[in-house]
Amino acid sequence: MLKTVAVVLVEGVAPFELGVICEVFGIKRDSPEVPPIEFRVCGERPGEPLRANVGFGLTPDYGLDGLVGADLVALPACDTREVYPPAVLEALRAASARGATLLSVCTGAFVLGAAGLLDGRKCTTHWRHADAFAARYPLAELDPDVLFVDDGDIVTSAGAAAGIDACLHVVRRELGSAAATLIARRMVVPPQRDGGQRQFVELPIPECTGDSLAPVLTWMLENLTVEHTVAALARRANLSERTFARRFAAETGTTPNRWLSTQRVLHARRLLEDTPLSVDEIARESGFGTAALLRHHFHRVVGVSPKDYRRTFSKCVEVLPG
Incomplete structure (x- = not known):
């Protein structure tokens, strides 16, 4: 008591x-x-x-x-x-x-x-x-x-x-x-x-410690909806797959797939805050393809669902008629 x-x-x-x-x-x-x-x-x-x-x-x-x-x-x-x-x-x-x-x-x-x-x-x-x-x-x-x-x-x-x-x-x-x-x-x-x-933590875009992969990272960010394979990214960087994977981990602290999924979540978070797009539309815009996949990765990174995050942080106010 x-x-x-x-x-x-x-x-x-x-x-x-x-x-x-x-x-x-x-x-x-x-x-x-x-x-x-x-x-x-x-x-x-x-x-x-x-x-x-x-x-x-x-x-x-x-x-x-x-x-x-x-x-x-x-x-x-x-x-x-x-x-x-x-x-x-x-x-x-x-x-x-x-x-x-x-x-x-x-x-x-x-x-x-x-x-x-x-x-x-x-x-x-x-x-x-x-x-x-x-x-x-x-x-x-x-x-x-x-x-x-x-x-x-x-x-x-x-x-x-x-x-x-x-x-x-x-x-x-x-x-x-x-x-x-x-x-x-x-x-x-x-x-x-x-x-x-x-859900309240600032998640800045991870930066690489060197500049050798900077052009590849920038290109990935500009093409989030593209399916990126390690082989394709290695070719873009003019490296072997093994060397590319090793250098990527050294410069970003993570794997290409995990880095990309985090960037897609960050982009989805901005869309949830700043636009009235539906969750399905945001899933496509951010490169996840489906709402189910977006919800899975979003909850892993942010800790809540996209819907709950939007309810708390959306800057868009719906204007009702009349």
Whole structure:
């Protein structure tokens, strides 16, 4: 049962992610579906303002002893740094040992990692910080493709709005679907989103490290609808098939077929965003031929279906008559 929630502030806290936690757990709902939750905002020095990452101060009412007795301890995003306050890390370790559930939003996972609480645990963080996180906490089992990870007594989320998904998931898990649905409706957000954060990741066109295959790569991009075989591409590059395949892998980091399918997905993604073409038409325009093949490769690269991606990212607004 979720009766007490303590949120921990450190220097450089992100107000939006803090606001998400406050909105889900800190507001009295006056509804039988959502029982009262005691909400504590805690810091190392209660009553002293902490700098937020956008230029103003936030003052915690409770000290770190406010974590004692909390069912859920939440960490909003904050600036990443080499060292976090030792007292905060010890308080988190003690809360975990007492059986509290720990929840991080975005870069809040770095604080849990610094406390040693993610070693051998499944977790996630914002995709832009995934490489830095993996390098700093190599024992953590990072999944950068999902919106959140529920690993029992530790729940971690990806960036910003994914914190809403994680918080509502905790409400659903601890208080039931009716409570999560009511809070989501009041927040005007879906109770549960599909897909992961791969759909939000920027996917630049992979560049080769040398220039020997640049003309071939450019020609492939200009002819995505053509069926490209390794033999034909090798002839265009004036190389043997074996040499071409080896050099292609060295310069792009992948195989010709996989590189081409990724470029076709990127082109399809742009068409889904910028045009009203049907999925069948986009499949033909991007070189996949059929909608089924497009859906297969698109889901592999982006993590959601073309239809779901268009619903989220399309720039085209349908104008209804009248």
